[in-house]
Amino acid sequence: MAPPRATAPRRFTPQLEGFCAAASGLADQHSADAILFLAERPIDWAKLQEAFGSRTLLVAADSEDQLAGAHDDDNGPGFDTILLGMNDAPVFERLTQALLEAVADELLEPGSKVVTLYSSYDPGVIDSLSLIHLDEHLGRLTVRDLRRIETKIPMETIRAVIDLAVEIGREGREGKPIGTLMVVGDHKRTLELSKPMGFDPVKGYPASERSISDAKVRDGVKEIAQMDGAFIISANGTVVAAAQHITAPASTDITLSKGLGARHWTAAQITKATEAIAVAVSSSGGTVRVFQGGEVVLRIEPLERAMTWREFESEHDGDKEKAAATADAKKPTEKKASKVRSKTPRGKAAKAAAETKPDDAAADAGG
């Protein structure tokens, strides 16, 4: 394990000044959307802001100590901050996580260009600069990303459901976009918080004919997804019920971005009330959002290139996690994915996105 990084304030050295100027120049030359500063200790934040002028600056760090004074509620300059808690991870993993979280918190668009400033050779000294195109960088969804969704539900089931959701979001049905909601795991409790909306098309079929690992069942799910309501899927991947109205209680400590309606609030609420994971496909745009514990933990954008489940080799424990290339990855028009873990203090931009409370959403959705 790496030693904890020092948190004594860093001097604004001529080298740091030089890197800030270089980052600003690079950002201007490439019309970058933001500059991400990976801080390892507090800094003269006012000077940092001065160095970047009106350019959008995000500050990421592993601990609150390292961000001391950088928040807008600290009488500091008020940067958007991202808390990582990945002290012993290699710098490129921390950068990736910072970018993913910035997308999750809507501080960055998934297709943004970002100049990053960080320390890679000399701990605590800013000595490196990169220009990152998020489309390319976040397009590789790793098994490790999914492992961050801590759950008892087998990864195979989660991956199969996400693959299916991504297909539904991309393809729609008969040329029309469709949205849907799939609630996975903790199905007994979820059933208690649901009621049929009418005809349940999977009722009466034996469990062996309702497994989402079966291509025919996946086709059936795509067909049924046009109907109102949610699918309830057990942890082992059996479609337990379809066209269900989820009646999970509204929770006051859920916040979602403005624009997300009843389907997404339902996903947040059912995952707050149970151990389930919910996968929502938006009918407007095909974005897939994965919810756990009442919040979005993964967002997959309907981008142009293939989504790949990349084999990931852990640098920490030597574990080699096999991600079989899915059938999806071989299809020519597949989407790319970006990953989200919402555990950061939400920044200014996210707040500016005027988050709504459940009651507002219910009103928006007409009930």
Ligand SMILES: Nc1ncnc2c1ncn2[C@@H]1O[C@H](COP(=O)(O)OP(=O)(O)OP(=O)(O)O)[C@@H](O)[C@H]1O
């Ligand atoms: N409590 C619920 N249980 C199951 N399905 C629901 C529930 N609430 C809404 N839905 C489904 O979500 C559909 C879309 O609702 P709404 O447009 O308000 O959601 P949304 O979050 O804005 O999703 P989208 O981005 O797809 O429009 C409804 O027609 C219904 O099928």
